[in-house]
Amino acid sequence: MPSGKITFTGHAGHALAARLDMPDGPHLATALFAHCFTCSKDIAAARRIAARLAGLGIAVLRFDFTGLGHSEGEFENTHFSSNVEDIVQAAKALSDRDMTPTLLIGHSLGGAAIIKAASLLPDTKAVVTIGAPADPAHVVENFRDALPRIRAEGSAEVYLGGRPFRVSKDFVEDVNASDLEAILGKLKPALLVLHAPRDELVSIDNAARIFMAAKHPKSFVTLDDADHLITRPDDAEYVAQVITAWVSKYVELTPPAPPPGAPEGIVRASEADPRGFLQDIQSGPNHHTYADEPLAYGGTNKGMSPYGFLSTGLAACTSMTIRMYARRKGWPLDHVRVDVSHDKVHAQDAETGTRDRVDQFQREISLDGALDHDQRARLLEIADRCPVHRTLEGSSKVLTKLVD
Incomplete structure (x- = not known):
């Protein structure tokens, strides 16, 4: 800001x-x-x-x-x-x-x-x-x-x-x-x-x-x-x-339309309290939430940990991808629930700098509706096509620079 x-x-x-x-x-x-x-x-x-x-x-x-x-x-x-x-x-x-x-x-x-x-x-x-x-x-x-x-x-x-x-x-x-x-x-x-x-x-x-x-x-x-x-x-x-x-109900806050092909935008994390770990997370002009650490690790537990956000991205993307496919096919999918667990603790990894083991996400998918066996199997395959899933399984590169 x-x-x-x-x-x-x-x-x-x-x-x-x-x-x-x-x-x-x-x-x-x-x-x-x-x-x-x-x-x-x-x-x-x-x-x-x-x-x-x-x-x-x-x-x-x-x-x-x-x-x-x-x-x-x-x-x-x-x-x-x-x-x-x-x-x-x-x-x-x-x-x-x-x-x-x-x-x-x-x-x-x-x-x-x-x-x-x-x-x-x-x-x-x-x-x-x-x-x-x-x-x-x-x-x-x-x-x-x-x-x-x-x-x-x-x-x-x-x-x-x-x-x-x-x-x-x-x-x-x-x-x-x-x-x-x-x-x-x-x-x-x-x-x-x-x-x-x-x-x-x-x-x-x-x-x-x-x-x-x-x-x-x-x-x-x-x-x-x-x-x-x-x-x-x-x-x-x-x-x-x-x-x-x-x-926002009384003041017009409609952002200008992004140019064609523009990315979703910048996600910004800003310290809310330098004495702890609470972070203000802002995604574009309309979305705000918190990131934090649990009480046991010196945080205030007012928001998910960074690893929690990582699991959230996978869970939400999986659910959305399944819904889009079922909707396009006209299949009787009434409700999707995706549970994701991650076998790491952010506060511990931040202290030890652990890098030598492969991350493992446990994903459990629940599909409600009058779906037959083949439809359920196909939707399970579609889950692996979720963009976040592919990003996590692929190789990513983080480019960092210091700005004024």
């Missing part, structure tokens, strides 16, 4: 830092991600979601609001409405690249800002909120004790997440004046609300208010015991999975 740094001009003329995550394959759509209050574009949840969407063919722009992260400007001079304006400017920067965003994603206060921005961006097809407040003024709860000083002095330094930020009176007045529920009632894009029942910063009733205020199409998915910042890798991964499964 190519990821490049770019800048664009924010609402007040400052240079805002952004990262554009591009698909390796066809670019099918574009998303815009708005981070949480006082966070940055590089939080774990944003990175994970961007990576998954890019694997689906969706480019993702995530940026730092004015005065945060690597963006220019003073946080003290910003407010909720300026965040919305920054989002609109980010969408314009994408449109200037012929990448007009159709999917908007916002985390926490960024989710509230995304809802308001969607009403200003007519090309938006889908909106996703993650742990978002129904009322932007909810963010004031983070520094309520400082409100008297902010009102008296015009601004005050507060500590959020252990870091100092100077919050202005204008910010407080602006979030208090924002009416998100009125905007939700007129929202045209599809809406997905993601929220954790145990969120201690933005309670789950906010999700209920957002969901009830919006019109259909709308969806709600609980994030169970995730925290507000989606800090655990498993939770960030789940959020990414849900968004990618949901968005």
Whole structure:
């Protein structure tokens, strides 16, 4: 997944830092991600979601609001409405690249800002909120004790997440004046609300208010015991999975037709967690799964082992080949089942580098239907013509090169 740094001009003329995550394959759509209050574009949840969407063919722009992260400007001079304006400017920067965003994603206060921005961006097809407040003024709860000083002095330094930020009176007045529920009632894009029942910063009733205020199409998915910042890798991964499964219903993701004679495409394995063995497996823009090792070998057992995928290819290809032949012949084959076992353990072979024995696959085929003896025998012969079978029995060559 190519990821490049770019800048664009924010609402007040400052240079805002952004990262554009591009698909390796066809670019099918574009998303815009708005981070949480006082966070940055590089939080774990944003990175994970961007990576998954890019694997689906969706480019993702995530940026730092004015005065945060690597963006220019003073946080003290910003407010909720300026965040919305920054989002609109980010969408314009994408449109200037012929990448007009159709999917908007916002985390926490960024989710509230995304809802308001969607009403200003007519090309938006889908909106996703993650742990978002129904009322932007909810963010004031983070520094309520400082409100008297902010009102008296015009601004005050507060500590959020252990870091100092100077919050202005204008910010407080602006979030208090924002009416998100009125905007939700007129929202045209599809809406997905993601929220954790145990969120201690933005309670789950906010999700209920957002969901009830919006019109259909709308969806709600609980994030169970995730925290507000989606800090655990498993939770960030789940959020990414849900968004990618949901968005394809509302955003056109039809890939361009491959040229005649083109191979099926590239299968990519990317580390999901460098501390273990879990791999994101992406095949083209539409198919995603996991590869992993069993718990006994240091994995998390969230996906098949590499040898499991090898056996899967043989089993699936065998079943498909038998079905195609029986269908062409008009034979009464009701159901095919293929069981394949492989006499190796990937984790063990990876450690020992074993190469001196021939691989053996045990394949058992079950054919249901009113087939006679000759038909069953013929289908058993056809199984050996499966392309994966022939590939495994033949000699293969793997050409490897290191790329940047």
